[in-house]
Amino acid sequence: MKEIKLHNIIEEIPEGIVLLDGNLSIQFYNKVFSKLLSYKEGSPIGKNLRTIDFIQEKQTIKDNFYSDLKERKIIKSLYYIKNNNESIMVYVFSKNIQIDGIDYTLLTIFDISSLMQCSFNVNKIEKRINYLEQKIIGKDEKIKELFKMIKLASESTSNVLINGESGTGKELVARAIHEVSDRRSMNFVTVNCSALSESLLESELFGHVKGSFTGAYKDKIGKFEISHGGTIFLDEIGDITPLTQLKLLRVIEEKTITRVGDNREIKVDMRIVCATNKNLREMVTKGLFREDLFYRLNVFQINTTPLRDRKNDIPVLCEYFIDKFNIKTNKSIKGFKEDVMKLLMDYPWPGNVRELQNVIEHSFIVCSSDYIDLFDLPLELRQFNFREIKAEVSNDHLLFIKSNKGKGVNIKPRNTLTMEKIIEVLKSNNNNKAATARQLGISRIALWKKLKKFNISQ
Numbered sequence: 001m002k003e004i005k006l007h008n009i010i011e012e013i014p015e016g017i018v019l020l021d022g023n024l025s026i027q028f029y030n031k032v033f034s035k036l037l038s039y040k041e042g043s044p045i046g047k048n049l050r051t052i053d054f055i056q057e058k059q060t061i062k063d064n065f066y067s068d069l070k071e072r073k074i075i076k077s078l079y080y081i082k083n084n085n086e087s088i089m090v091y092v093f094s095k096n097i098q099i100d101g102i103d104y105t106l107l108t109i110f111d112i113s114s115l116m117q118c119s120f121n122v123n124k125i126e127k128r129i130n131y132l133e134q135k136i137i138g139k140d141e142k143i144k145e146l147f148k149m150i151k152l153a154s155e156s157t158s159n160v161l162i163n164g165e166s167g168t169g170k171e172l173v174a175r176a177i178h179e180v181s182d183r184r185s186m187n188f189v190t191v192n193c194s195a196l197s198e199s200l201l202e203s204e205l206f207g208h209v210k211g212s213f214t215g216a217y218k219d220k221i222g223k224f225e226i227s228h229g230g231t232i233f234l235d236e237i238g239d240i241t242p243l244t245q246l247k248l249l250r251v252i253e254e255k256t257i258t259r260v261g262d263n264r265e266i267k268v269d270m271r272i273v274c275a276t277n278k279n280l281r282e283m284v285t286k287g288l289f290r291e292d293l294f295y296r297l298n299v300f301q302i303n304t305t306p307l308r309d310r311k312n313d314i315p316v317l318c319e320y321f322i323d324k325f326n327i328k329t330n331k332s333i334k335g336f337k338e339d340v341m342k343l344l345m346d347y348p349w350p351g352n353v354r355e356l357q358n359v360i361e362h363s364f365i366v367c368s369s370d371y372i373d374l375f376d377l378p379l380e381l382r383q384f385n386f387r388e389i390k391a392e393v394s395n396d397h398l399l400f401i402k403s404n405k406g407k408g409v410n411i412k413p414r415n416t417l418t419m420e421k422i423i424e425v426l427k428s429n430n431n432n433k434a435a436t437a438r439q440l441g442i443s444r445i446a447l448w449k450k451l452k453k454f455n456i457s458q
């Protein structure tokens with residue numbers, strides 16, 4: 001085996017290494033140190049570290065650095081050094097050693113500019129993950145997939161088309177793309193394209209000059225200009241007229257806008273994110289949406305999932321909204337009664353997360369106990385529950401529900417009543433069947449049938 005020279009290994013260590021004697025004169029150094037030092041006057045061996053002006057800091061910092069070294073104090077600190085006319089930050093640490101009974105100090109010098117870049121990136125990534133997880137709630141695989149898409153979209157500047165039913169979080173996604181992208185320090189501007197007439201939308205997007213139409217009393221900057229450097233979110237893009245479609249196409253192709261009533265072209269650079277609950281591709285085949293614009297907008301497509309297709313997320317969303325409304329209303333509601341939770345899981349949520357949020361907000365206004373009851377829910381959900389129960393329970397049970405409507409009785413759909421629950425309530429009512437049935441929200445006959453079914457001795 002060939003002998004490996006220690007010296008060769010030290011030369012290849014990626015940090016600067018320099019050995020100083022008790023007077024701080026250089027006894028040994030490696031390649032990286034000489035590079036960091038960018039010392040032009042031959043070998044620095046035998047030179048005093050102080051005289052070659054190693055660090056570029058204020059005089060007091062310099063003085064402390066050299067006196068600490070001399071006094072053999074341990075140095076572990078960041079300093080600026082001059083490297084070929086550039087100031088770079090290094091981390092210096094010292095180690096006092098003895099070689100053949102003589103004291104030396106070994107300095108190791110890390111160039112941390114690359115490390116800083118790395119931690120900057122880690123920071124950026126962490127920020128992105130935090131934003132998404134704090135704002136977009138859900139544990140379902142579809143949400144994880146959505147996070148991936150948002151991250152990918154945020155790394156590019158391509159136009160994004162978000163497709164999904166109303167209330168599934170399209171706007172939330174659009175904002176998230178902006179917030180985790182490098183454009184986040186600039187504006188995020190939302191325009192609801194279905195809320196305005198063609199001419200008002202045009203002036204909203206492009207701005208106008210004073211006197212360009214009746215009512216244009218002063219110059220107005222359009223949303224495209226406001227979103228310059230940032231992101232513009234065009235909601236309900238499927239609702240824009242053919243003329244607006246054409247104008248939007250021009251903006252994308254030419255990256256310039258002209259204010260209404262003006263002829264000056266203004267350069268704009270904004271990321272365009274659109275959303276729709278319509279099937280744009282189908283609109284294209286029907287001739288209702290320009291094909292060229294469709295392809296321009298649909299460079300990167302993201303689909304949001306209806307709540308009914310990710311029901312696993314209902315409990316976490318409920319928890320999230322309960323926390324949110326507890327803070328907002330200063331209440332301390334703990335959750336839902338079991339039957340309410342079952343209903344929330346069964347309900348098809350045509351209005352998706354927005355509807356769930358509204359239902360919980362409504363319940364907060366009505367609820368006066370720790371747990372939200374069926375009667376705290378909006379009528380629509382109670383009616384849905386009523387229909388569901390109707391399918392499940394016998395007639396006498398139904399009558400009981402009707403006669404108790406509005407009294408706040410805890411109505412349990414039959415299949416949620418477990419044997420344990422019945423025994424527990426029986427015990428708490430000293431085996432009194434009528435009281436037990438009342439508390440369980442079922443008729444005495446239904447209770448009797450249950451007792452028989454579960455073989456509970458009467």
Ligand SMILES: Nc1ncnc2c1ncn2[C@@H]1O[C@H](COP(=O)(O)OP(=O)(O)O)[C@@H](O)[C@H]1O
Nearest residue numbers: 135136137165166167168169170171172353354
């Ligand atoms: N996954 C989610 N986590 C938390 N809130 C959500 C989620 N999805 C939607 N929301 C909330 O529901 C409401 C509707 O969302 P929005 O983005 O306006 O839906 P869309 O634009 O698809 O109609 C908003 O208040 C939004 O904050």
Ligand SMILES: [Mg+2]
Nearest residue numbers: 167170171235
């Ligand atoms: Mg919306």
